Amino acid sequence: MTGTPSDVADAPIPASTGRPADAKLVVDNVTVEYQTRKGTVHAVTDVSLDVPRGTTLALVGESGCGKSSLGRALLQLPRPTSGRVVVDGTDLSGLSGSALKRARKSIQMVFQDPISSLNPRRKVRDIVAEGLQIQGTGGDKAEMRRRVDATMEAVGLDPASAGDRRPSEFSGGQCQRIALARALVLEPEVLVCDEPVSALDVSVQAQILNLLEDMKERFHLTMVFISHDLSVVHNIADRVAVMYLGTVCEVADTAALYRAPAHPYTMLLISSAPTLGGTLADTLGESPITATSSELPSPLDPPTGCRFRTRCPRATEICAAERPPLTVIAPGHQVACHHPLEENR
Numbered sequence: 284m285t286g287t288p289s290d291v292a293d294a295p296i297p298a299s300t301g302r303p304a305d306a307k308l309v310v311d312n313v314t315v316e317y318q319t320r321k322g323t324v325h326a327v328t329d330v331s332l333d334v335p336r337g338t339t340l341a342l343v344g345e346s347g348c349g350k351s352s353l354g355r356a357l358l359q360l361p362r363p364t365s366g367r368v369v370v371d372g373t374d375l376s377g378l379s380g381s382a383l384k385r386a387r388k389s390i391q392m393v394f395q396d397p398i399s400s401l402n403p404r405r406k407v408r409d410i411v412a413e414g415l416q417i418q419g420t421g422g423d424k425a426e427m428r429r430r431v432d433a434t435m436e437a438v439g440l441d442p443a444s445a446g447d448r449r450p451s452e453f454s455g456g457q458c459q460r461i462a463l464a465r466a467l468v469l470e471p472e473v474l475v476c477d478e479p480v481s482a483l484d485v486s487v488q489a490q491i492l493n494l495l496e497d498m499k500e501r502f503h504l505t506m507v508f509i510s511h512d513l514s515v516v517h518n519i520a521d522r523v524a525v526m527y528l529g530t531v532c533e534v535a536d537t538a539a540l541y542r543a544p545a546h547p548y549t550m551l552l553i554s555s556a557p558t559l560g561g562t563l564a565d566t567l568g569e570s571p572i573t574a575t576s577s578e579l580p581s582p583l584d585p586p587t588g589c590r591f592r593t594r595c596p597r598a599t600e601i602c603a604a605e606r607p608p609l610t611v612i613a614p615g616h617q618v619a620c621h622h623p624l625e626e627n628r
């Protein structure tokens with residue numbers, strides 16, 4: 284079984300690129316911009332990431348930093364403004380029409396806000412069957428029913444009692460199970476989960492996180508797990524990519540990121556992550572970083588150079604002049620910062 288953090292750490296990393304050789308999902312220089320009346324929203328800028336087969340990459344960062352935009356761009360919903368998304372060697376950005384439709388089967392998403400992402404007028408069984416109908420791969424009626432029922436059972440929904448009901452009759456946690464069944468019925472290889480537990484009560488969060496772990500094993504999934512909360516991804520992610528205002532500022536194996544964060548923004552996030560007994564920063568034994576401003580700058584007019592510099596206590600002239608490239612600082616650990624926190628290593 285692949286996918287433990289140590290496997291990831293041991294994966295061969297070509298020295299020239301710092302990228303693992305066996306990536307299931309490759310994100311290459313992806314940019315997402317929205318044209319609005321106020322101007323261009325720079326939601327995601329030049330993001331490159333790899334997700335090795337069978338592993339989970341968490342995308343974390345505060346609200347508005349472009350996580351959902353990047354997640355949707357992975358599925359080409361909509362197509363990114365520029366850049367490539369490659370799933371198992373197939374470049375989705377080069378496909379259109381029926382070829383894109385077929386390729387989409389391999390990458391599915393559980394969208395943020397389970398309740399509004401489910402059509403309230405449809406029965407649960409029809410919602411789960413939708414992907415099979417669109418793909419035309421569900422077989423005859425009996426076969427489609429068998430696949431829908433099996434997927435509902437896998438996520439802990441009883442097809443007999445739940446299949447004919449509508450989403451409004453279910454709790455948030457149950458709706459998340461329906462959304463998960465809808466994504467899994469196509470047996471995708473990559474699953475993108477956008478804030479899958481953020482809207483749920485803490486007790487239900489644990490159930491859904493456990494379910495995601497089970498589904499990952501059962502369906503041999505490679506996962507992208509989006510969350511604004513670092514403490515949620517701690518147990519589920521093999522690697523973590525920290526995003527700030529549309530850019531990736533640090534990527535590392537989960538244990539290394541918590542043990543030795545190198546970007547001041549990562550340190551800030553860790554310092555403010557709510558955990559049971561105090562903050563993760565306390566367990567790190569590090570003094571927390573305090574941002575010089577709590578305002579996230581507008582993605583309509585992001586800061587030049589390093590986008591975090593307007594809030595960073597370590598910022599100097601070079602931070603305004605040059606965008607720091609993501610640089611390998613240890614095996615599997617990359618940071619984009621002119622003044623990384625060396626003392627943590």
Ligand SMILES: Nc1ncnc2c1ncn2[C@@H]1O[C@H](COP(=O)(O)OP(=O)(O)O)[C@@H](O)[C@H]1O
Pocket residue numbers: 317318319324325326344345346347348349350351352353582
């Ligand atoms: N369809 C859209 N049109 C214009 N701006 C958008 C659209 N979707 C998102 N944005 C903006 O893009 C930025 C990133 O949003 P989003 O990807 O939802 O971030 P996150 O998921 O991290 O909260 C935000 O400033 C948001 O307001």
Ligand SMILES: [Mg+2]
Pocket residue numbers: 350351352395477478
């Ligand atoms: Mg979002």
